[in-house]
Amino acid sequence: xxxxxxxxxxxxxxxxxxxxxxxxxxxxxxxxxxxxxxxxxxxxxxxxxxxxxxxxxxxxxxxxxxxxxxxxxxxxxxxxxxxxxxxxxxxxxxxxxxxxxxxxxxxxxxxxxxxxxxxxxxxxxxxxxxxxxxxxxxxxxxxxxxxxxxxxxxxxxxxxxxxxxxxxxxxxxxxxxxxxxxxxxxxxxxxxxxxxxxxxxxxxxxxxxxxxxxxxxxxxxxxxxx
Amino acid sequence: xxxxxxxxxxxxxxxxxxxxxxxxxxxxxxxxxxxxxxxxxxxxxxxxxxxxxxxxxxxxxxxxxxxxxxxxxxxxxxxxxx
Numbered sequence: 001x002x003x004x005x006x007x008x009x010x011x012x013x014x015x016x017x018x019x020x021x022x023x024x025x026x027x028x029x030x031x032x033x034x035x036x037x038x039x040x041x042x043x044x045x046x047x048x049x050x051x052x053x054x055x056x057x058x059x060x061x062x063x064x065x066x067x068x069x070x071x072x073x074x075x076x077x078x079x080x081x082x083x084x085x086x087x088x089x090x091x092x093x094x095x096x097x098x099x100x101x102x103x104x105x106x107x108x109x110x111x112x113x114x115x116x117x118x119x120x121x122x123x124x125x126x127x128x129x130x131x132x133x134x135x136x137x138x139x140x141x142x143x144x145x146x147x148x149x150x151x152x153x154x155x156x157x158x159x160x161x162x163x164x165x166x167x168x169x170x171x172x173x174x175x176x177x178x179x180x181x182x183x184x185x186x187x188x189x190x191x192x193x194x195x196x197x198x199x200x201x202x203x204x205x206x207x208x209x210x211x212x213x214x215x216x217x218x219x220x221x222x223x224x225x226x
Numbered sequence: 227x228x229x230x231x232x233x234x235x236x237x238x239x240x241x242x243x244x245x246x247x248x249x250x251x252x253x254x255x256x257x258x259x260x261x262x263x264x265x266x267x268x269x270x271x272x273x274x275x276x277x278x279x280x281x282x283x284x285x286x287x288x289x290x291x292x293x294x295x296x297x298x299x300x301x302x303x304x305x306x307x308x
Contacts, residue, residue: 052302059295067288081294088298093305153271157278181279199244206244209272216275 044104048096055095059088062105065183066112072178073116075167083119087112102192110193113175120171153216165215173208180205234258239265247272 040061046054066087071080090111098107166174179185179193180201190201234242239258246253253259259266288294 052299056295056299059298063291063294064285064287067291068283068285071286072283077289081288081290084288085294085298085301089301089305092298092302153274157274157282159282162275162278162282177279181276182283184280202244202247206247206272209275212275213268213271217271 040104044095044098048098055092058091058104062108063088065105066108069109069112069178069183070116072166072182073171073174074119075163079119083112083115086119087115090115106189106193113193117171117175153213157216161216161219162212165212168215169208169211173204173211176201176204177208177212181209232257236262236265240268243269243272 043054043057043061047058063084067080067084070083070087071077074080074083087108091108094111098104166177169177175194176190179190180187185193187198187201187205190196191198194201234257236258239256239262243253246256253269259269
């Protein structure tokens with residue numbers, strides 16, 4: 001079905017993501033689940049049948065979480081928008097293959113994660129595979145944590161510094177940290193998204209936090225910090 | 227290696243941290259922390275980082291959401307399949 005010359009009107013409302021064919025859903029709260037699920041399932045079915053307006057509606061529902069995931073992974077608005085665009089193009093190309101084995105939002109997150117990882121792989125030619133990304137080199141891993149507790153981070157972390165610290169993480173650590181601590185996914189959900197074990201997810205998250213701690217403790221102290 | 231929580235070394239305690247965090251237990255009550263300032267400080271820092279991540283990065287609207295949609299729409303039209 002061709003798209004009309006005029007741009008499709010986006011729905012004004014941007015509902016929170018809802019789960020369709022719920023296996024699990026991102027833990028950001030889904031109110032009125034049954035009614036919303038029914039509506040979203042209908043929108044999905046119409047989009048799968050080629051209804052462009054319905055696809056526009058799905059974009060409206062999911063754009064914020066997908067964009068936010070991309071933004072946290074690359075730390076740059078323009079790149080995040082490009083990746084969001086590519087994720088939704090992939091979504092459009094593959095939408096008829098979605099069978100509801102997992103939540104639609106989870107499936108879309110998986111697509112977006114693959115788009116982000118492909119992008120990071122292009123930027124770092126020495127990284128050949130997802131496995132390599134998930135297992136950083138020895139010098140990228142956090143050091144042992146037996147230093148004196150001379151700096152307390154509690155209450156002293158600002159957004160810009162933390163974003164810089166996240167940008168400095170190896171991609172595998174960054175991905176698990178973003179998915180768990182920022183996006184609110186549980187370890188079993190991350191394991192499914194990344195096709196790894198829950199133990200691996202827990203380990204990557206812990207190493208990510210240790211690396212962030214190293215970075216933050218090495219920052220010059222700002223006036224007014226504890 | 228001593229596996230008793232009461233006699234754990236810092237290395238042993240820290241090796242268990244990923245699982246302790248992941249299982250939702252009250253790690254702060256762990257016997258090792260009652261006598262170890264270093265690990266207590268480590269735990270406080272890791273909790274502060276997780277808390278900051280949760281609080282400082284809300285889900286964001288793409289700044290040019292409508293223009294972004296127009297690009298997506300245009301690319302879909304270019305591919306010729308809807």
